[in-house]
Amino acid sequence: MSHQESQPNLADYEQEYGSFEWDQLYAEADWSAPDELNIAHETVDRHAAATPERTALQYVGADGEEETVTFADLAAESNRFANVLDDLVDRGDRVFSYMPRVPEHYAALIGTLKTGAVWGSVNERFGPDGIAYRLDDCDAKVVVTTTGNRDTVAEAMEQIPSVEQVIVVDDAEGAARDGDLDYHEALADAADEFETVRTSGEDDALLYYTSGTTGPAKGVLHKHRWVAGVAATQQFAVDLRPGEDLYWSTGDLGWLTGPINTLGAWFWGTPLFTYEDEFDPEAWAKLLDDYPITVLFSVPTAYRMLREHESVLGGVDLDLRHALSIGEPLSAGVVEWGEETLGVTIHDTYGQTETGNMVINNYPSMELKPGSMGRPLPGVEAAVVDPETGEVLEPGETGEIAERGDYPCFFAGYWEKPDKTADCFVDGPDGEWYLSGDLGHVDEDGYFWFEGRADDVIISSGYRIGPFEVESALGEHPSVAEGAVVPKPDRQRGTIVKAYVRLVEGTEGTDDLKEDIKEHVRNELAAHEYPREIEFVDELPKTVTGKIRRTELRDRTEDPTAD
Incomplete structure (x- = not known):
């Protein structure tokens, strides 16, 4: 056998x-x-x-x-x-x-x-x-x-x-x-x-x-x-x-x-x-x-x-x-x-x-x-x-x-x-x-679904948005190697979803590509979940275990001059 x-x-x-x-x-x-x-x-x-x-x-x-x-x-x-x-x-x-x-x-x-x-x-x-x-x-x-x-x-x-x-x-x-x-x-x-x-x-x-x-x-x-x-x-x-x-x-x-x-x-x-x-x-x-x-x-x-x-x-x-x-x-x-x-x-x-x-x-x-x-x-x-x-x-x-x-x-x-x-x-x-x-929910069949750390959840216009779903949708775009999302303060919505994206090697990061990625996520998820702002980066900050350091990205988003 x-x-x-x-x-x-x-x-x-x-x-x-x-x-x-x-x-x-x-x-x-x-x-x-x-x-x-x-x-x-x-x-x-x-x-x-x-x-x-x-x-x-x-x-x-x-x-x-x-x-x-x-x-x-x-x-x-x-x-x-x-x-x-x-x-x-x-x-x-x-x-x-x-x-x-x-x-x-x-x-x-x-x-x-x-x-x-x-x-x-x-x-x-x-x-x-x-x-x-x-x-x-x-x-x-x-x-x-x-x-x-x-x-x-x-x-x-x-x-x-x-x-x-x-x-x-x-x-x-x-x-x-x-x-x-x-x-x-x-x-x-x-x-x-x-x-x-x-x-x-x-x-x-x-x-x-x-x-x-x-x-x-x-x-x-x-x-x-x-x-x-x-x-x-x-x-x-x-x-x-x-x-x-x-x-x-x-x-x-x-x-x-x-x-x-x-x-x-x-x-x-x-x-x-x-x-x-x-x-x-x-x-x-x-x-x-x-x-x-x-x-x-x-x-x-x-x-x-x-x-x-x-x-x-x-x-x-x-x-x-x-x-x-x-x-x-x-x-x-x-x-x-x-x-x-x-x-x-x-x-x-x-x-x-x-x-x-x-x-x-x-x-x-x-x-x-x-x-x-x-x-x-x-x-x-x-x-x-x-x-x-x-x-x-x-x-x-x-x-x-x-x-x-x-x-x-x-x-x-x-x-x-x-x-x-x-x-x-x-x-x-x-x-x-x-x-x-860790935040999550259980479905009707008893399966658990991860929604993010308690301090990672984004609230925008009253909607609770877990980063994992958005990051998964980002990762399915053919030009995206990996991405991470964090809240960015916004006068109208309280916060918006901002995405930091590392592109597939050899891909040029253009404004047209940003719009295409936004549209891709909007179609995959919902209108309130897509990243309204995208920034291309060479690398994402990670812990020594390889997990994305969203805390560092949040700090960078709130203070763009931060290292």
Whole structure:
């Protein structure tokens, strides 16, 4: 039976959602009881014992270097790291990484969890101030990095009194500092056996920081029970088939999406593919041609760029059977492009650092409505609620997307910020809800539809306009690579919709083209939603995760002289 013909893991959404229990997942996975649970054991060591030669990680470096890491290899390497780390930290201490997608990064993650320490990571796109803030906020004790990143870490450490040790992986791009531990030298002298600390599902495991685009970043704490939730997502939404798939999740361990897909895949014993370098359409096309990658998980920006440069996919022999996206809603046009060019439907998923996982998804067995977020993960109760009263709204009514339940991925709280944690919850008539800060609505079929962040909605002439619909319509114009819309003050209407548009390469930005784009959006949507003003730009400002920084665009719109 081919991949395309085989039945999805979630064959009947309604039946599974109505009957799902978390104890059922534990039984199916034959894993330890939640009262004695360690993520490292569940994702690596039990597979190293049962199927030691199975591939855990297929690595391709920026220079084309290849390395295949088995579960036995990963267990032994992480044991060595744990033995080194065990002399440096106590249970519950924070260990952070700042490094690329290299095999040592994954071994450090698993090894840290084996010691009972708490793992966190900072994406390489952050500079010294971003590193310093996060490590200082949680009193991190150890940092794992590369020689190429060592100068940046050193600059950050001038502001951090808590860090006692830096462990450095030599990548031939920089130099270690006095007092650093050389990763490979230290591990060469360490034993390859280690007794994993007996943690419970309620012990601290992961500390990841929000991106902090609307205020200081907050540390989001997750427990070892977190792994049960990501296992469910990888089973139902990612639809992993152990023994069949090679799974390329393009996310970095510097964001929680990285551990979600890495550890979720390993929970089921599925090999993970990773590429060290940043996104490049031609390089990605070659990787998809050279390796039997069956499941691809990436972000809308990457899919949009592949679509813009789809000629690189000409002649590529794809093994894909499933593709997913997270970060921002996918437009219908990108979904259609995926079906025509990649041969698969790109399934949108939705989650936050606080929810620890993707909690609303489109599933392979379910009818897909392009542009929709999908439906809740089995085991998660989701609704659109009034953020003031917690009352569940009727289908079609706009409110705040909210979740609740005994879902093991829900965060344990913001690091040492109980007031901020409490602000995320509202007591409703039928119980408490976690408020996402995202606006949306549910349709008559139970599908969720994203309308934007609460502070992104545009009110013009009394109409509420969500940016996503307008931006999706912009993106379907043949001359538009991507666009973003924000409110612009207007004496008559209060505000109007202003669009910042990046054109397809080689397109001339003329006044006639602006009018044509306006007309296109007006025809796609409604007369009150089209952008009354368009500005062509070379690039759109984005967060380090690739999301459009509408806050910056709003500031620029209100003050045209602002940088």
